[in-house]
Amino acid sequence: MALDRHLRIDSQEGISFVRNIHLDSMEEDVLYHLALSNKSHDLKEIFGDVKFVCFGGSPSRMEKFAHYMVDQLKFKLTPGQTLYNISKGSDRYVLYKMGPIISVSHGMGIPSLSILIHEILKLLQHAGCDPSEVVFFRLGTSGGLGLDAGTVVISEAAVDGILRSYMEIPTLGLIIQHPAKLDEALNKELLQISEEIGCKSELGKTMCTYDFYEGQARLDGAFCDYTEEDKLAFLKRAHERGVRNIEMESLCFAAMTHRAGVKSAVLCVTLLNRLNGDQINTPHDVMEEWQARPQRIVAAYIKKKLGMEYKS
């Protein structure tokens, strides 16, 4: 008899960055991949005012976003004062803080992001932040389905490579399924802001895969056991079911923030229309401008929340 090892849990029990009794009895909590700890650092002093946590794959993109936000919020860095990578002691991620905003890189794929989200949630807990007042954003890139390249997709839901709306984590010999849900009201507000600032965006489902090549039905990986017709049939089926872009982190981002009850949104610019091809060969300067689009929308959202003029 085959054993069913799948267990779906929607373990959201209110809003809480952490839900783990083992943490209470630990003398020190080392956030190893961030090179921080609740003993060696005064996490309340450094992070106690955080309200917005912005994630993105690439370290340089998140450094640029940090500088962009300093500029947008008109922070005055005194002479000699610089924005610095707080997690410099670890070479896994970069983390910058500008007033109530964290800008942090997460690397590529769910395993890298999931480590970071565990540590960021614990960091905010140690810092004494209020989970009902913090919003998480993923500012990413993706392959589009049926959209002009450069369009920002605001994810209304995240699904896996076979269109299921939960993330599976093998845990103690069982496959635990965590629902991946995103915040409808936040998405509506972001969509409206994107219109107000003239940044082309659309709501749609985001497919999150474990691989860039075969997982995303590309024909240009080192291996490929399907035809172009198979590829297009799959992508068109996904498009018919509401998928508008494909990337590699939204499922984990949505599942872990939903589990904590923290508001979150995923905004990814599309770098190409996958119905037309697989290779990404857009000139660097054009790509840089496209990658800044999700940042512009989130910057406007943050400015609006801080009571600043945000439409300019």
Ligand SMILES: O=P(O)(O)O[C@@H]1C[C@H](O)[C@@H](CO)O1
């Ligand atoms: O945030 P980024 O632009 O890193 O997100 C996508 C998904 C993968 O991490 C990566 C693949 O090129 O880009």
Ligand SMILES: O=c1cc[nH]c(=O)[nH]1
């Ligand atoms: O096609 C793409 C482009 C960016 N990121 C992805 O995961 N896929």
